[in-house]
Amino acid sequence: MSNLLRLENQVCFPLYAFSREVTQLYKPLLDELGLTYPQYLVMLILWEEKEQTVNQIGEKLYLDSGTLTPLLKRMEQKGIINRKRSTADERVVVVSTTDLGAGMMDRATCIPDQLIAALGLSIEELTQLKTIINKALVR
């Protein structure tokens, strides 16, 4: 068979497997905050900028409303974010952290370091990884 079709020769399979692996590495850390990984990404955005529309969140995370609407509703249920229609434009839903959600930031500050340690890659490797991936993402 074609060598290129061998699983061991795939470039994208390690990427796919590693991405899931990383989510698993986050899990024990995020469990303490009661967040999933996509929910954590939303919180990162809201900790930076208190008010964001669904659209803005979607553009930053490359996710559409089919994913975000139910995800944000679950976060609202947990009491960590608010969702309210903009009065200026009734189509827009503005998302913001509640006090509870804002207060979680302190407990999250240790997560990046813990995760980097769990990955077991050097800073150079991490930088290379990020550089290569960002190059492909930007296109």
Place this chain on the structure above:
Amino acid sequence: MSNLLRLENQVCFPLYAFSREVTQLYKPLLDELGLTYPQYLVMLILWEEKEQTVNQIGEKLYLDSGTLTPLLKRMEQKGIINRKRSTADERVVVVSTTDLGAGMMDRATCIPDQLIAALGLSIEELTQLKTIINKALVR
């Protein structure tokens, strides 16, 4: 706020976004075969070795029966694989390609090259990416 919590400073977010992006790049190519990306990975395994147990597939793809059982049933429905209990050990389900599934390999040979082109990364970058990720995966 902590610099490490900024979305733009995350290492894992680009990985997560890129992994999904790559699946989207595969989509038009795999649509012609009627496969999803995880199903394509299963076919790669079966094209290499005609008979594989659910367990062997799971170990190679890092997926459990909760994912594989329904996925393999869908592939069986499409008529591209067979699932049958081993007579030697009734617990084991042996998966193999049908003639239809085996015949799809020819049409798949062009996919790796097309995908690499779509990624827009140099061979060196692809090699680096694979090396770094594999190092983290092996641990």
Place this chain on the structure above:
DNA sequence: CGCGATTATATTGTGCGCAATGTATATTTG
């Protein structure tokens, strides 16, 4: 102003991914 086009979000349906649990079959051990 009115109406077609655009925009923002929601809904529906399908397919993963994974934790937790169930069930049947094998294997090990006393």
Place this chain on the structure above:
DNA sequence: CAAATATACATTGCGCACAATATAATCGCG
């Protein structure tokens, strides 16, 4: 050999992802 244990797969339930479509609000253009 029987009971305990381990193994292989299936099932259930939940949370993403994403395509396709729906709905409502706004915008732009004549």
